[in-house]
């Protein structure tokens with residue numbers, strides 16, 4: 001709504017449910033060129049060869065596909081403004097934020113509580129944005145009003161402050177990245193070593209935030225879920241749209257939780273393998 005119009009075209013990468021929802025919404029406001037899609041293979045990978053047209057007004061992609069468990073490990077090289085939905089991996093790893101013209105991220109994964117949305121914008125890009133849209137939807141108006149165009153959700157913002165202070169106290173994003181790498185390696189290595197589990201995602205595109213897996217024998221899924229429940233582990237079920245299992249490794253999850261889960265996986269595999 002801010003950057004696209006009926007006379008212009010924006011380029012989008014379709015690598016997951018959230019990206020495809022962004023495409024659907026963008027089509028309400030202008031022309032959309034989908035440069036590549038992995039929909040046909042159930043979004044089990046990030047499309048790897050595509051060309052982004054230089055005359056598009058921006059290129060939009062999702063850095064981490066929360067539901068499907070894929071992640072873009074490199075920032076795409078494009079000649080046009082780069083726009084990213086970083087909702088599910090912001091602050092989980094170091095990134096060159098200067099490469100982006102517009103970043104948005106819901107706070108509820110790695111920043112704080114639901115109700116807050118982080119937006120980082122290149123001022124020059126923002127200045128070129130559309131006018132004549134509702135004030136509440138116009139990013140420039142939020143900037144002009146110091147993010148207080150309407151009543152801010154103060155408690156949710158306070159939770160963000162506490163979370164960011166905690167992140168700083170442990171050494172910031174660099175330290176967090178090392179912990180996240182350890183968590184993801186432990187989990188993926190364990191899953192790979194146990195033939196009872198199946199990893200559907202292309203190895204090079206595996207997400208360090210959301211590990212998705214299924215059981216080779218689907219009959220065992222209910223018993224695995226039950227085993228997790230008995231040990232007090234909840235939230236391991238995959239998103240309702242894809243099934244299987246999904247372990248979210250957001251910043252707040254300690255390495256010890258992954259150690260406990262992988263021990264359970266090994267025990268389960270020894271009984272059912």
Ligand SMILES: Cc1ncc(COP(=O)(O)O)c(C=O)c1O
Nearest residue numbers: 018062064066085086087088106
């Ligand atoms: C990558 C991504 N984008 C967008 C959303 C939607 O966020 P919200 O529910 O805050 O609108 C989510 C939610 O999980 C997400 O993971």
